Amino acid sequence: MIAFVRRARERLTVRGVAMRRQKLLIIALVVVVAGSAGIGAATATGLLVRRNGAIAFAHGNNLLAVSLKRPGVRRLWSCRKPLCNIYQLAWSPDGRRLAFVQGYFDGQDPSEASHMFLYVMAVGGKPERLASCGDCGRGLWTQLSWSPDGKRIAYSRSVVYSRSGLTTENIWIVPAAGGKPHRLTHCRSDCRDVDPRWSPNGRLLAFVDYTGGTPWRRVYTVRRDGSHLTAIANGADPQWSPDGRRIAFDGDSRGVEVADADGSHNRLLYPQTGGAGPGVPSWSPDGKKLVFFNTPNSGSSAEVWTINADGTAPQRLYSSGCCVSVWAAPIWSPDGRKIAFGADAAGGTYVLNADGSGLKQLSPFVSASPDPSSMLSWQRLPERTHH
């Protein structure tokens, strides 16, 4: 009996040693793997400066792109049918595809009743039609929004009710690889839901609901399953902070405002001074600053401002001569070092450093689409590291 116990004990000790050896081996392996991974990551971050890609914008029936690296304007796509225009556009999060809206707006072409469509185009490929979207929110400031994982596109789609002749718009979602679109919002009459903005964690969408009543427009959030529609504030142009905790927007009474994602703690960032600004805020990629457009007085110059996210240190980066009528909202480069914008008063599309230096004209064009304000979309080039 004693011998048996001793043998069992011996066996256990042997196993314990083996286990300890195994553990050591695992630890060593982990150290080696972690070390090499760290070296790999360091090398990768050292070598791979996150490159800014091309800035895309629409100009009539052309989809154009400019790059800081190359001179000149590159044509990505042209819609060759007469009267055809390209309106909204957005690079996918991985920078490999471009979504845009193309077609005829109401009354232009009687032969084609429902007129505009959402397309997606791989760089160097041909556009594929994803969905019909009617007016697609045209006439209101609206943008396409890629889900942060690049799998879906949210857009505004109009329905004309034959009885009343009223148009309503709702937010729809379609898989970017093609598939059946589904409706996210359900506004029924005298309302237009436009400008969807996917939250950085992909769980919520912010959008703007325009109505015929008061308040005339409102920022809402909705869950990705279409439930829990929640009013955030009276205003438009919602922009999620990169961490998804706050939303900046054009407040209708005060100026550029920032609220927590649930609509609480609403605070004024930069007050309204008259004219058409300030507006269309955009967060820097690190979430520390915002850039916005301002036209201090009606029919005046175009101005680009930055401000800290807490409302301190407003700084005017650019001011054009008189008088602005067509403009493109300022946006940050993916690496956060530069800002691009466009204005007819400035004479084209420009890029400058985030501190206001190094102004450079990229193209003599500013979008001449029927919308008074056009948009730019800055491509983020594919990255090879980090997972």
Next chain:
Amino acid sequence: MSSFEWMPDLAAALDELVPVGDSSRADWQDVVARVDKRRLLQQRGRRRPHWSLRLAVVVALLFLLLAGVATATYLLVRSNGDIALGGDVGKLLVVDPNGPGLHAVAGCAAWHPGEGQCLVEQPAWSPDGTRVAFVRGRYGGMPLHFSLYVAAADGTGVRRLALCGECGQFTVGQHLGWSPDGKWIAFSRDNGRQESLWVTAATGGTPRRLTECLAACRGDYKPGWSPDGRQLVFERLGTTAKPGGIYTIRADGSGLRLIAKGGQDPVWSPDGHRVAFDDSSGIEVVNRDGSHLRPLTPGRWRRGEIPPRDPAWSPDGRRLVYFATPGPGPQESFRAEVWTMNGDGSGRERLYRSGWRLIYWAPPIWSPDGRMIAFSVANDPAAGGTFVINADGTGLRRLSSFAFTEELSWQTRPKG
């Protein structure tokens, strides 16, 4: 002491006497004496055992009883471990309900300007509490896909089990299902268009397909193993032409069966006989074969209102906890409520109610011992957070102010 008790013997004796045919007094005396003698003999035969033997038997019985109770307690009553939270802060967050604050494990690599958020979602502790599975990925980088991982309980030894693309992230809810024996994990995996269910060994290996989501199917989500490990229940998203619902399927991929049309968020009862789920009329329960469908939270909901959802069974299978979001309220927003009720829908009780402006939440889950309930509610940052509350509604405690999560998982404290 009665003659009545004597009767059988007496009767027997009298029977013996009958052939004699004599009933004289002497004979009678003789009969009584014989009967007495026989009783005496019988008593001697049934002599009581020695006291030491009796003591030994009693001790042995007591010991067996104690051992049985201890084993049963060990096997059945599970003790509470840590709570894992999904989130968008690039780490798997873990909170000890009795300890201080959150700690983070198994994170993504450091963030660089221009990259999207790193999400660690769908935490799921293994049934024995020694491992945790989760889905992790970073938006904006390449590749865009998320993967399924498993790690030890302390967050070390992170191992990638499978690439799963979207991994069911677009639908709201828990998407990882551990088999009861802890050997397998079921998950949603997308092929670019639809998502089907796959199963992988928790130790690694080639995943195998469980369901095939084809035409008129937008995705299969939220797999849950039956307690006997033979079947899985899941939610299929359909189209307007062919609505989805709650399906069961055998673990080998055969025997697909629709048990309830149009439902979501299915959960097996601990006895494995029933499945609770939610749909447009609130919480419902159906037998595992699809029979006897019954609503547990009857009511009517106007447009914009949302019926109760996200049921979860208590470990003893007697009660359900669920989440309600009354509203829209005065600020066109919603509030959160946590309710419990019996398995038949009776005895409804509200445990918690938040303020308005609800944005994120993690639906309530039971502690492994069934005494507490955990949930997350983000509304007012001062009042929101991740909470535990006793199952009777007392003792609300905020474990952390972090609430940007949609899933919680409560660890069963590992044995030994």
